[in-house]
Amino acid sequence: MKFFEKLEEMQKKNNSLVCVGLDIDLAKTPEIIKREDDPVFFFNKAIIDATKDLVGCYKPQMAFYEAIGLDGLESLKKIVDYIHTLNIPVIIDAKRNDIGNTAAAYAKAMFENFGFDAMTVNPYMGGDSVTPFLEYQDKGIFVLARTSNPGGADFQSLDCEGMPLYQRVVEKVKEWNANKNAGLVVGATVPDELKTVREMVPDMTFLIPGIGAQGGGVESTIKNGVRKDSFGAVINSSRGIIFASNGEDFAEAARKATIELRDEINKYR
Amino acid sequence: MKFFEKLEEMQKKNNSLVCVGLDIDLAKTPEIIKREDDPVFFFNKAIIDATKDLVGCYKPQMAFYEAIGLDGLESLKKIVDYIHTLNIPVIIDAKRNDIGNTAAAYAKAMFENFGFDAMTVNPYMGGDSVTPFLEYQDKGIFVLARTSNPGGADFQSLDCEGMPLYQRVVEKVKEWNANKNAGLVVGATVPDELKTVREMVPDMTFLIPGIGAQGGGVESTIKNGVRKDSFGAVINSSRGIIFASNGEDFAEAARKATIELRDEINKYR
Numbered sequence: 353m354k355f356f357e358k359l360e361e362m363q364k365k366n367n368s369l370v371c372v373g374l375d376i377d378l379a380k381t382p383e384i385i386k387r388e389d390d391p392v393f394f395f396n397k398a399i400i401d402a403t404k405d406l407v408g409c410y411k412p413q414m415a416f417y418e419a420i421g422l423d424g425l426e427s428l429k430k431i432v433d434y435i436h437t438l439n440i441p442v443i444i445d446a447k448r449n450d451i452g453n454t455a456a457a458y459a460k461a462m463f464e465n466f467g468f469d470a471m472t473v474n475p476y477m478g479g480d481s482v483t484p485f486l487e488y489q490d491k492g493i494f495v496l497a498r499t500s501n502p503g504g505a506d507f508q509s510l511d512c513e514g515m516p517l518y519q520r521v522v523e524k525v526k527e528w529n530a531n532k533n534a535g536l537v538v539g540a541t542v543p544d545e546l547k548t549v550r551e552m553v554p555d556m557t558f559l560i561p562g563i564g565a566q567g568g569g570v571e572s573t574i575k576n577g578v579r580k581d582s583f584g585a586v587i588n589s590s591r592g593i594i595f596a597s598n599g600e601d602f603a604e605a606a607r608k609a610t611i612e613l614r615d616e617i618n619k620y621r
Numbered sequence: 622m623k624f625f626e627k628l629e630e631m632q633k634k635n636n637s638l639v640c641v642g643l644d645i646d647l648a649k650t651p652e653i654i655k656r657e658d659d660p661v662f663f664f665n666k667a668i669i670d671a672t673k674d675l676v677g678c679y680k681p682q683m684a685f686y687e688a689i690g691l692d693g694l695e696s697l698k699k700i701v702d703y704i705h706t707l708n709i710p711v712i713i714d715a716k717r718n719d720i721g722n723t724a725a726a727y728a729k730a731m732f733e734n735f736g737f738d739a740m741t742v743n744p745y746m747g748g749d750s751v752t753p754f755l756e757y758q759d760k761g762i763f764v765l766a767r768t769s770n771p772g773g774a775d776f777q778s779l780d781c782e783g784m785p786l787y788q789r790v791v792e793k794v795k796e797w798n799a800n801k802n803a804g805l806v807v808g809a810t811v812p813d814e815l816k817t818v819r820e821m822v823p824d825m826t827f828l829i830p831g832i833g834a835q836g837g838g839v840e841s842t843i844k845n846g847v848r849k850d851s852f853g854a855v856i857n858s859s860r861g862i863i864f865a866s867n868g869e870d871f872a873e874a875a876r877k878a879t880i881e882l883r884d885e886i887n888k889y890r
Contacts, residue, residue, distance in 0.1 A: 375723075415723045418730035422694055429691075447719055449743060451770035454644075454684045461687035474718060476745040476765060478772025496745060501720035503747025506793060507786065512779040517786065524775060 355470050355492030355533060356557055358441050360583055363408035368614045369583070369621075371443070371559070372403050372606075373590025374412040374431065378420070380591075382598045392420060392427035395602075397434060399594050402603035404438050406610045409469075411559075411588055414446040432467055441469040443559065443586070447496065449474035455484040463491045472496065472537055472559065475521045482528055489531050492557075494586075497521045497549055500539025500562030518545060522552050535559060538577070540568025540587075547576035557584045563613070564592035570613070574620035582621040589613055624739050624761030624802060625826055627710050629852055632677035637883045638852070638890075640712070640828070641672050641875075642859025643681040643700065647689070649860075651867045661689060661696035664871075666703060668863050671872035673707050675879045678738075680828075680857055683715040701736055710738040712828065712855070716765065718743035724753040732760045739763065741806055741828065744790045751797055758800045761826075763855075766790045766818060769808025769831030787814065791821050804828060807846070809837025809856075816845035826853045832882070833861035839882070843889035851890040858882055 353361075363369055374396050381395050388394040400410065412431065417424035432442050444466065448458040462471045463485075470492035473485055485493045498508050498518040508518040515523075518538075525534050536553070538546045540562035549558070560577050562568035570587075578585045593613070597605030622630075632638055643665050650664050657663040669679065681700065686693035701711050713735065717727040731740045732754075739761035742754055754762045767777050767787040777787040784792075787807075794803050805822070807815045809831035818827070829846050831837035839856075847854045862882070866874035 413719075413723055413726075415717070415719055415726035415730065419726040419734070421730075421734045422691055422698075425691055425694070445719075447743075448684070448716070450682075450684055450714075450716055451768070451772075454682055457682075457684035457688035461684065461690075465688070465690045474716075474743050474745050476743050476776060477768050477770060478775030478777070480770050480772040482772075499720070499746050501746060501749050503720075503749040503751075506747030507745060507781075507789060508747070510781040510786070510789060512776075512781050512786065517776065517779070517781065520776060520779060 354490050355441060358469065359409055359586070362440055363583060366405055366407060367618065368406055368408050369585050369587045369617050370407050370610055370614045371409050371411050371586045371588040372399065372407050372593050372610060373588045374399065374410055374594065375590040376416045376420070380595045380598060382600065382602045384600055390427055392424055393430045396431045398603040399606050400435060402607040403610045404440060406607070406614055407440065409441045409443055409586060410435055411443040411445050413590070414444055429466060436467065443470040443472070443494065444468040445472050447472050447474045449477050449481050451477065452480040452484060455481050459485045459488060463488050470494065475524070479524065479528060486528060486531055486533055489533060492533050492535060494535045494537045494559040495521065495525050497536045498538050498542055498545045500541045500566050500568065504539060504542070519548070519552065522549055526553060537561070540573040541566055543572040543576050546573065550576060554579065555584070557586065559586045559588065561588045563587060564589050570616045571620050574617055578621060587617055623759050624710060627738065628678055628826070628855070631709055632852060635674055635676060636887065637675055637677050638854050638856045638886050639676045639879055639883045640678045640680050640855045640857040641668065641676050641862050641879060642857045643668065643679055643863065644859040645685045645689070649864045649867060651869065651871045653869055659696055661693055662699045665700045667872040668875050669704060671876040672879045673709060675876070675883055676709065678710045678712055678855060679704055680712040680714050682859070683713055698735060705736065712739040712741070712763065713737040714741050716741045716743045718746050718750050720746065721749040721753060724750050728754045728757060732757050741765065744793070748793065748797060755797060755800055755802055758802060761802050761804060763804045763806045763828040764790065764794045766805045767807050767811055767814045769810045769835050769837065773808060773811070788817070788821065791818055795822060806830065809842040810835055812841040812845050815842065819845060823848065824853070826855065828855045828857065830857045832856060833858050839885045840889050843886055847890060856886055
């Protein structure tokens with residue numbers, strides 16, 4: 353099954369656009385997980401078990417697993433395998449990008465070795481740095497268009513021959529998207545840009561970070577970001593869910609935070 | 622010692638601007654390495670031993686090690702440790718980029734866990750996605766300005782409010798470079814752009830890919846790319862050196878190709 357179909361199936365089943373960002377940070381996780389053999393897997397599994405009926409997908413952030421070291425990457429492989437037993441899609445937030453043959457190596461690493469269903473891709477190097485990922489027809493990619501961070505404006509908002517850079521990226525992704533397996537990353541912190549991109553590509557799926565800790569509002573995100581059918585959006589929350597409590601009740605607190613976010617999102621859909 | 626000093630010291634000692642790109646690809650390596658316990662380490666060590674007196678630095682490409690899997694990353698850690706016993710700096714070509722706290726996690730992974738001396742960074746997400754790398758004062762980064770691939774022109778050459786995007790990146794990197802530990806990536810395949818960037822930042826060090834297999838010429842690269850003192854450039858060659866032969870003489874052939882490139886570069890300096 354193609355990634356976007358698999359994603360939408362789970363979003364419909366769980367009636368949820370929420371994506372839980374599995375951004376492990378051992379400085380913020382509860383003390384009690386440290387007595388486990390594999391605290392990274394234990395923590396994530398507990399979060400997943402507490403939220404699996406409330407999400408459309410999960411999104412681990414590769415940087416945090418790389419920061420732990422090779423052990424972190426081994427735990428990540430166990431995590432993606434575990435999520436797949438639940439039939440829930442996994443997006444890896446890796447923001448990879450390189451020239452053609454090297455991009456193909458990254459695609460192999462993410463889609464074949466780890467088995468992720470989709471990944472984020474940086475567009476700076478242009479067409480031949482993005483298309484190798486799109487050749488995996490059953491996988492998906494989300495190309496960075498307008499990111500949620502303060503520095504996102506440094507280049508992405510520059511007027512490039514009559515149109516901001518992020519809109520140039522949107523235009524190019526439309527061209528490259530022959531297999532219909534590309535989506536876009538647009539931040540919840542920039543509602544006007546989100547609205548513009550939705551108008552440019554009414555049918556595309558967006559990965560939307562920036563809700564919660566980064567300051568993006570749910571109402572404006574849903575009104576500006578979803579498709580007409582109220583799908584086509586993956587609303588990510590990481591810290592607000594997985595670190596909702598750093599006590600023994602961390603999984604229960606994550607469940608509660610996920611329910612609140614899901615319900616708030618659904619109120620505006 | 623700071624990265625750029627360490628780099629220049631080795632470039633002077635070996636009278637060479639050559640960087641050997643350690644882009645492992647087990648489909649192209651000689652059959653004879655496959656009987657080794659760790660063929661990835663064996664192959665790279667043989668190349669390194671054959672070229673260590675001829676280079677300024679080495680540059681493994683992360684994608685190719687990730688494509689092998691976790692074993693590939695374990696071999697890569699052994700490779701960087703081995704190169705450090707020779708006192709030669711190692712640039713990891715990883716092109717990482719993400720928002721502030723996530724960029725910091727990538728910096729930890731590359732600079733602390735692996736111990737690389739420098740890395741390549743993608744600028745698309747702007748200031749807060751680049752500065753966490755620059756906080757490691759003894760490490761270096763090379764920010765992508767104008768890349769060597771055909772798609773490099775898709776966005777990097779767009780006129781952004783009076784100046785192509787790649788020049789906007791150069792201007793911003795100058796601003797962010799308070800610790801004087803940033804360089805730029807500019808491709809050998811775009812000699813005019815290389816000349817322009819050199820005029821914009823006469824003192825900065827460039828990582829220059831695209832010689833050889835990608836079609837960049839040595840003469841134009843040196844004339845346009847080096848600083849006035851004939852340093853300030855890292856000239857990378859990967860496939861042209863490490864796959865110069867796929868027979869038993871692969872290391873000897875790599876040495877010969879490195880000598881030829883070093884000498885051709887020095888002819889024009």
